[in-house]
Amino acid sequence: MSGTDFDIIIVGGGPGGYVAALRAAQLGLSAAVVEAKHLGGICLNWGCIPTKALLRASEINHLLHDLGTYGFSAEKVGFDFSKIIARSRAVSKQLSSGVAHLLKKAKIPVFEGFGKLDGVTGSKRKVLVTPEKGAPVTLTAKHVILATGARARVLPGLEADGKLIWSYREALVPDALPRRLLVIGSGAIGSEFASFYRNMGSEVTLVEVAPRILPVEDEEISALARKAFEKQGMRVLTSAKVGTLRKSDTDVTVPVEVNGKIEEFTVDRVISAVGIVGNVEKIGLEGTKIKTDRTHVVTDALCRTGEPGVYAIGDLAGAPWLAHKASHEAVMCVDAIAGKQVHPIDITKIPGCTYCRPQIASVGYTEARAKEAGYKVRVGKFPLLANGKALAMGEPDGLVKTVFDAQTGELLGAHMIGAEVTEMIQGYVIARTGELTEAELAETIFPHPTISESMHEAVLAAYDGALHF
Amino acid sequence: MAIELLMPALSPTMTEGTLARWVKAEGEKVAIGDVIAEIETDKATMEVEAIEDGILGRILVPEGTHEIAVNTPIAIMVAEGETVPEAGAVKPQSSAPPSPVAQPETAPQGSAPASAPATTPAAPVGQAATGKRIVASPLAKRVASQKGLDLSRIKGTGPNGRIVRRDVDNAAAQGTAAPVTVAAVAEVPAPTSRTVPHSSMRKVIARRLSEAKSTIPHFYVSADVELDALLALRSQLNATSPDEGPDAFKLSVNDMLVKASAIALKRVPNVNASFTDQAMILHDNVDISIAVSIPDGLITPIVKHVDQKSLKQISQETKDLVKRARAGKLKPEEFQGGTFSISNMGMFGVRDFSAIINPPQAAILAIAAGKKQPVVKGNELAIATVMTVTLSVDHRVVDGAVAAEWLSAFRSVVESPLTLVL
Numbered sequence: 001m002s003g004t005d006f007d008i009i010i011v012g013g014g015p016g017g018y019v020a021a022l023r024a025a026q027l028g029l030s031a032a033v034v035e036a037k038h039l040g041g042i043c044l045n046w047g048c049i050p051t052k053a054l055l056r057a058s059e060i061n062h063l064l065h066d067l068g069t070y071g072f073s074a075e076k077v078g079f080d081f082s083k084i085i086a087r088s089r090a091v092s093k094q095l096s097s098g099v100a101h102l103l104k105k106a107k108i109p110v111f112e113g114f115g116k117l118d119g120v121t122g123s124k125r126k127v128l129v130t131p132e133k134g135a136p137v138t139l140t141a142k143h144v145i146l147a148t149g150a151r152a153r154v155l156p157g158l159e160a161d162g163k164l165i166w167s168y169r170e171a172l173v174p175d176a177l178p179r180r181l182l183v184i185g186s187g188a189i190g191s192e193f194a195s196f197y198r199n200m201g202s203e204v205t206l207v208e209v210a211p212r213i214l215p216v217e218d219e220e221i222s223a224l225a226r227k228a229f230e231k232q233g234m235r236v237l238t239s240a241k242v243g244t245l246r247k248s249d250t251d252v253t254v255p256v257e258v259n260g261k262i263e264e265f266t267v268d269r270v271i272s273a274v275g276i277v278g279n280v281e282k283i284g285l286e287g288t289k290i291k292t293d294r295t296h297v298v299t300d301a302l303c304r305t306g307e308p309g310v311y312a313i314g315d316l317a318g319a320p321w322l323a324h325k326a327s328h329e330a331v332m333c334v335d336a337i338a339g340k341q342v343h344p345i346d347i348t349k350i351p352g353c354t355y356c357r358p359q360i361a362s363v364g365y366t367e368a369r370a371k372e373a374g375y376k377v378r379v380g381k382f383p384l385l386a387n388g389k390a391l392a393m394g395e396p397d398g399l400v401k402t403v404f405d406a407q408t409g410e411l412l413g414a415h416m417i418g419a420e421v422t423e424m425i426q427g428y429v430i431a432r433t434g435e436l437t438e439a440e441l442a443e444t445i446f447p448h449p450t451i452s453e454s455m456h457e458a459v460l461a462a463y464d465g466a467l468h469f
Numbered sequence: 470m471a472i473e474l475l476m477p478a479l480s481p482t483m484t485e486g487t488l489a490r491w492v493k494a495e496g497e498k499v500a501i502g503d504v505i506a507e508i509e510t511d512k513a514t515m516e517v518e519a520i521e522d523g524i525l526g527r528i529l530v531p532e533g534t535h536e537i538a539v540n541t542p543i544a545i546m547v548a549e550g551e552t553v554p555e556a557g558a559v560k561p562q563s564s565a566p567p568s569p570v571a572q573p574e575t576a577p578q579g580s581a582p583a584s585a586p587a588t589t590p591a592a593p594v595g596q597a598a599t600g601k602r603i604v605a606s607p608l609a610k611r612v613a614s615q616k617g618l619d620l621s622r623i624k625g626t627g628p629n630g631r632i633v634r635r636d637v638d639n640a641a642a643q644g645t646a647a648p649v650t651v652a653a654v655a656e657v658p659a660p661t662s663r664t665v666p667h668s669s670m671r672k673v674i675a676r677r678l679s680e681a682k683s684t685i686p687h688f689y690v691s692a693d694v695e696l697d698a699l700l701a702l703r704s705q706l707n708a709t710s711p712d713e714g715p716d717a718f719k720l721s722v723n724d725m726l727v728k729a730s731a732i733a734l735k736r737v738p739n740v741n742a743s744f745t746d747q748a749m750i751l752h753d754n755v756d757i758s759i760a761v762s763i764p765d766g767l768i769t770p771i772v773k774h775v776d777q778k779s780l781k782q783i784s785q786e787t788k789d790l791v792k793r794a795r796a797g798k799l800k801p802e803e804f805q806g807g808t809f810s811i812s813n814m815g816m817f818g819v820r821d822f823s824a825i826i827n828p829p830q831a832a833i834l835a836i837a838a839g840k841k842q843p844v845v846k847g848n849e850l851a852i853a854t855v856m857t858v859t860l861s862v863d864h865r866v867v868d869g870a871v872a873a874e875w876l877s878a879f880r881s882v883v884e885s886p887l888t889l890v891l
Contacts, residue, residue: 343628440607
């Protein structure tokens with residue numbers, strides 16, 4: 001094997017790609033990663049991690065402005081916005097070098113440059129790597145995993161200009177805190193930025209075209225999130241259509257139509273968070289049997305594309321666009337290549353988390369989707385208001401909701417909003433993955449006092465009734 | 470240290486059993502080898518012996534419980550002075566073999582059957598793994614029980630072969646896991662009938678005989694056999710028995726017919742055979758299963774190596790086996806196997822009948838009552854004791870002519886019975 005021939009080449013070094021490489025090395029396969037820009041991908045550099053660093057800052061800001069609740073007083077509370085941004089970047093950088101270190105430790109070469117499929121030679125596939133500077137290199141491997149990820153979707157008229165109109169990328173590194181901000185799109189990305197900026201002090205308007213914010217979540221959760229946002233002073237518009245933007249040098253006027261009535265908002269910045277599209281361009285798909293569907297590569301349950309030996313994982317392969325889905329697919333895909341028995345991913349077992357304030361976490365079927373799917377359901381709910389730890393923490397707003405199949409006791413879904421729920425959802429994910437029924441959950445002893453007790457109570461509520469509500 | 474006592478698998482086909490009786494009480498001291506409980510399996514009642522000294526700490530399954538799956542914890546054993554922990558918090562017995570009783574003490578007399586693997590009855594499909602714990606998710610277990618599917622017949626595709634929901638759904642879709650339970654009883658019982666739950670044995674009889682009658686192409690050959698010479702010989706032989714003592718014996722007609730069958734099997738060995746998809750298995754041993762009716766059903770204890778045994782030995786062994794069969798105390802190896810069966814209903818005065826083959830055997834002889842009746846000898850009318858025997862044969866193994874040949878050999882031995890004592 002030369003320095004350019006491998007068992008597996010992975011195009012893309014995000015949470016799909018670098019995990020695939022690490023797994024390959026674990027299994028004794030030779031692997032190489034091709035990455036155009038940042039190891040760790042969007043997740044580490046422009047997504048999950050830096051936003052969490054920012055949201056931590058906004059949470060602290062919220063607490064600092066709420067000190068009286070806990071009996072504190074402070075004379076002067078302030079922040080240096082550039083330092084908050086710098087901290088977020090530093091966290092990303094630390095993790096990105098962490099990934100580089102992991103790959104180095106596993107003796108996985110990283111080829112810097114833009115990778116694309118470039119035909120075959122014998123039984124091997126060729127990947128052409130074009131670096132920013134220098135000559136292109138051709139690598140060969142029996143298997144190629146495409147993990148090129150996704151980017152922000154751009155709607156006509158809402159193109160990010162880096163100044164007045166931001167995508168998530170600009171929103172992560174602003175020069176200053178905008179006084180007035182309008183966020184278009186209330187999915188996880190839009191809601192997190194809206195929450196961050198609102199809790200830092202911006203006037204925030206959140207605009208959603210669907211009838212409710214966080215449209216993939218359970219309706220009740222959406223409603224509670226909206227209530228919480230509005231209580232924090234955010235303006236929330238749903239079933240809202242954005243008209244043509246009018247820009248000046250320093251601000252943007254956004255006409256928003258709700259129920260036939262148009263209201264104009266003049267703001268300093270607009271964040272466009274209207275979904276994402278897969279990075280399917282320029283990676284050599286043309287002329288192959290690899291199919292795409294609405295900017296995503298079509299794969300089977302084991303991430304195989306139409307071209308033998310070529311796989312697609314993560315955001316490139318379609319929804320849900322979550323780092324943990326990409327990493328899981330990475331391991332599954334490499335295991336399958338190595339001939340191990342694998343289990344296709346069931347998307348109803350992938351948790352989703354949104355780190356706005358209050359946090360939102362869920363897994364599996366919403367109540368409505370369970371009913372649509374024909375289940376007779378048993379639903380249990382428990383408000384955090386009745387949870388001792390939540391009260392002690394000063395975080396009484398929230399709800400835990402469970403959806404069971406009335407016939408079999410299968411936990412179809414779980415939906416949570418409130419403090420720390422993103423850290424707790426895994427309990428339900430384990431239950432769902434391990435196929436526990438209400439009986440095992442009811443028999444599980446949850447520690448007291450914790451917010452997680454409300455997870456137990458929400459199970460009991462679906463059956464014999466919660467004890468503390 | 471406390472250990473859980475698990476429901477043992479006392480035979481290869483056993484999947485569940487009944488806890489017939491607790492011999493030891495809770496809190497009672499138990500020494501190695503002590504009988505702790507009696508367990509009724511599909512075929513017999515067997516004793517569970519202690520595998521170590523200790524105290525029977527807690528009984529988890531009360532006496533008379535039916536359908537206890539193999540490996541279910543039935544009791545907790547503790548050391549003296551130890552408090553009894555809750556069920557579930559205890560380590561299952563691991564060092565002990567699952568069948569504490571069965572094998573010991575019976576080094577089989579004579580040579581072990583050379584073709585043993587082929588002659589022992591195959592465990593019914595899907596039950597090979599019954600000794601093992603079934604690893605299934607709680608949801609899979611519940612869905613299987615709701616759909617009436619037998620988890621032991623479902624292959625798990627989850628981590629480490631765990632049975633998960635989709636496996637149960639797939640099995641249901643493909644119909645691969647036969648229902649374990651038949652929808653029980655008519656909901657409104659008719660006033661003139663009673664519902665008697667199936668015993669373990671009744672279920673096995675139902676299953677095995679349905680399988681035999683529906684999968685084996687049976688055909689039947691009958692012959693009339695004169696018994697007078699055999700009866701005369703029997704009287705002579707019985708007259709030689711001491712009045713009492715260990716050597717006393719009393720040959721029955723059946724004992725002599727068992728021996729006569731063995732001789733016929735030696736003369737026409739193709740009947741002493743088993744059919745498998747790959748090949749015909751011809752047995753060297755002549756091990757005859759004797760159908761014995763017992764209160765709950767029937768059982769077929771086996772007299773082994775009949776061809777090598779004297780009438781007296783056969784008679785004594787049969788008596789012992791029948792006695793223990795009726796008491797439900799046979800060991801698995803005493804009723805599993807056999808190369809040929811005999812079912813004798815002579816004592817009920819039946820004229821003739823045909824029997825269902827006991828797989829994997831190839832034939833069974835149905836013996837009806839001997840009766841005095843007019844026969845033609847030469848050109849004279851005479852009186853003879855005549856019985857009708859019917860051989861049921863697996864046509865895959867034995868063709869008509871061979872069956873007729875066997876019957877003729879049998880008749881000639883019975884009618885010229887001195888061969889029996891040679």
